[in-house]
Amino acid sequence: MERKCLDCGELLAGRADKKFCDDACRSNYNNRRNAEENSYLRKVNGILKRNRRILETLNPEGKVKVRWKTLVKEGFNFDYITDMYETGKGHQYRFCYEYGYLLLDSDEVLLVKRSG
Template identity: 30%
Template sequence: MNTCKICNKRLVGRKDKIFCSVKCKNYYHVNLRKATALVVKELDNILHRNRSILLEIMGKNKTQCTIERVVLEKKKFRFKYHTHHHINSKGKTYYYVYDFAWMAFSDDRVLVVRKPLAQVT
């Protein structure tokens, strides 16, 4: 005998039924979206902060620069958070935050590059 995932009432009907009513089903999904939204907002804030730090370092006109890792650390850059990564033909990994990428060198220096955004047509 199956019971409702929210209120534990006995379920009547289909074998794969999870909720006893539309009210319980809506309650479940609304709260699931709320929990997801909180985590996504926190991660999005970290990613935007990382991008802002890279933009501040690069300025508006540079397309790449090399800096000391400690400079990024002092600005509270969080290396663990990125949107995606790319491994180039030489096996070096670039980590991206939207349109900026960085690659760490073994001598505690970091190459920062800006990828041009695609033109919207």
């Protein structure tokens, strides 16, 4: 039975469970196979990092109110968060890592920084 490299298609010699000619073919195959997933993860991580950087820049003291439009103007994406915390009173804080926000009744947003 002929066995061929999963990446380049060359005939394989050696162990019965060998799947690739060499490390380069193994690496190429796995990189190609994971490219779509890695691309999506890079995109999401980029959005989360940008959100965090915006919250950090607008909130140097750890707690401040800003207008909702200010976040939008800076490029903040409200669809991406890393965590949510609900208080006993039902307020939902949304977080991008240690920086978070609470949407207030008006057009304001309370920015916070989680300690520890």
